[in-house]
Amino acid sequence: MKPSLPKGTRDYSPKEVYRQNYIFATIRQVFEKFGYQPIETPAMENLETLLGKYGDEGDKLLFKVLNNGDYLAKADLEALQEKDSNRLVKSISKRGLRYDLTVPFARYVVMHQHELSFPFKRYQIQPVWRADRPQKGRYQEFYQCDADVIGSDSLIYEAEYVLMIDEVFTKLGIDVEIKLNHRQVLAGIAETAGIADKMVPMTVAIDKLDKIGWTGVASELRKADIEAASIDRLQSLYSGQHGLDHISEALDQSDDGRKGVEELKRVFDYLESANLKQELKFDPTLARGLSYYTGCIFEVKSKEVSIGSILGGGRYANLTGAFGMPDMSGVGISFGVARIFDVLQELDRFPGSVDHPIKVLLIALDEDCHRYAFDLLHDLRSQEIPAHLYPEPGKLKKQMKYADATEVPFVILIGSDEMKRKSYTVKHMKSGEQWDLSFEAIIEKLGELR
RNA sequence: GUGGUUGUAGCUCAGUUGGUUAGAGCGCUGGAUUGUGGUUCCAGAGGUCGCGGGUUCAAAUCCCGUCUUCCACCCCA
Numbered sequence: 001m002k003p004s005l006p007k008g009t010r011d012y013s014p015k016e017v018y019r020q021n022y023i024f025a026t027i028r029q030v031f032e033k034f035g036y037q038p039i040e041t042p043a044m045e046n047l048e049t050l051l052g053k054y055g056d057e058g059d060k061l062l063f064k065v066l067n068n069g070d071y072l073a074k075a076d077l078e079a080l081q082e083k084d085s086n087r088l089v090k091s092i093s094k095r096g097l098r099y100d101l102t103v104p105f106a107r108y109v110v111m112h113q114h115e116l117s118f119p120f121k122r123y124q125i126q127p128v129w130r131a132d133r134p135q136k137g138r139y140q141e142f143y144q145c146d147a148d149v150i151g152s153d154s155l156i157y158e159a160e161y162v163l164m165i166d167e168v169f170t171k172l173g174i175d176v177e178i179k180l181n182h183r184q185v186l187a188g189i190a191e192t193a194g195i196a197d198k199m200v201p202m203t204v205a206i207d208k209l210d211k212i213g214w215t216g217v218a219s220e221l222r223k224a225d226i227e228a229a230s231i232d233r234l235q236s237l238y239s240g241q242h243g244l245d246h247i248s249e250a251l252d253q254s255d256d257g258r259k260g261v262e263e264l265k266r267v268f269d270y271l272e273s274a275n276l277k278q279e280l281k282f283d284p285t286l287a288r289g290l291s292y293y294t295g296c297i298f299e300v301k302s303k304e305v306s307i308g309s310i311l312g313g314g315r316y317a318n319l320t321g322a323f324g325m326p327d328m329s330g331v332g333i334s335f336g337v338a339r340i341f342d343v344l345q346e347l348d349r350f351p352g353s354v355d356h357p358i359k360v361l362l363i364a365l366d367e368d369c370h371r372y373a374f375d376l377l378h379d380l381r382s383q384e385i386p387a388h389l390y391p392e393p394g395k396l397k398k399q400m401k402y403a404d405a406t407e408v409p410f411v412i413l414i415g416s417d418e419m420k421r422k423s424y425t426v427k428h429m430k431s432g433e434q435w436d437l438s439f440e441a442i443i444e445k446l447g448e449l450r
Numbered sequence: 451g452u453g454g455u456u457g458u459a460g461c462u463c464a465g466u467u468g469g470u471u472a473g474a475g476c477g478c479u480g481g482a483u484u485g486u487g488g489u490u491c492c493a494g495a496g497g498u499c500g501c502g503g504g505u506u507c508a509a510a511u512c513c514c515g516u517c518u519u520c521c522a523c524c525c526c527a
Binding site for chain 2: 136307312336394
């Protein structure tokens, strides 16, 4: 059998795992500093938990898990006959793989509400699965790092998320643009343009503005049965400056619009003295897809690598409503680790120190030295120095080649002479420098160099 | 899900209008060099040509199907 991987998935070799862990650690550190606590939820959820939460498009992208046992015995044969896949699925699959971390979190909050104190701030770092067609930066399995707070509608959290985003990407050394918008600003725009009932197709079209320009957007809008007068009004709203003040004036007649603008102004006000390192921008064309966002929405894009958004998020007024717990406002963000990984990889911006935790390789020249080196190995490890010994003595060239190939920073050579003198030849592979050092001196040397 | 694209050695890729035994570079193994890797030289190993079917005297090459890759759309991290 020829080994292969399901499409849209990938293996992580040691180097990639170290690098991914570095991203996790950076994000986790910031999450914890801001007072978020970790939870984990199962890879599988009941299908009814997931269905209907992500819109029709989302439902199509859910991985369904086939029921165990003789699933055909209980299958809806009528649906099978009529080739009605949706109806058939219900009879042969009751579970699915999680599509994101937000909906499982909502389910978690409702189930654990009596043991939680609100507002509850949690973070979660786990893989999610989407049956999407793969492309660059688009996988069927990928990790998300989510932070959400539920049980408060305070806008300090929106501001806090901007600070967290700013800190994480600055620490990772990625130049990004943090885009901020508000669902009610979009509603206000739709209302002002006289198409309050067509807000969703409007936002879908407007979202593509920088990609397809006004002619493209206008033709999309026409396809959505939006009248020419409304399209003209939208165009004048979006022409010229996109500043918050400009929009604020334009939406003066809309309750939604005023509310959205006011909230955004509050968030910017909280951030006034924050001294952000990354670019933060109000972007009235931003329209995050997920149907449950109701307030502020976030998106982050790399300024240097074109790979789609590397973070998304927003506020949802009633996420737990579907699980019978109404009026719980939540807001959260989600880092797309696979894409962040690809950005760092492309820019070659992983710090060298994340790659090589095995610090030293012992090389012995004959059987006696090899036996001796095994004890020395133990001494090094007891000093918390990650070390390993080439499995057999002999051929120096072969062992050195192994050291080179595995990118181990240091090599210690042990021959009969070294063994007698209890002083060893230590070589720094990168520079080629070598020294004759006692055990104590080695510990010191390995500490100061890498 | 729609349209396109890609697949030949471990990696990157050649391979003519269909025609003997499918090539190169890098890497790998051994040697030159029995206490020194990344340089050089020599030798060697390594291939169901993605998979399945069809056309043909003959298929890596043409046709169909399928899987995979990447791209555009849809949507998204």
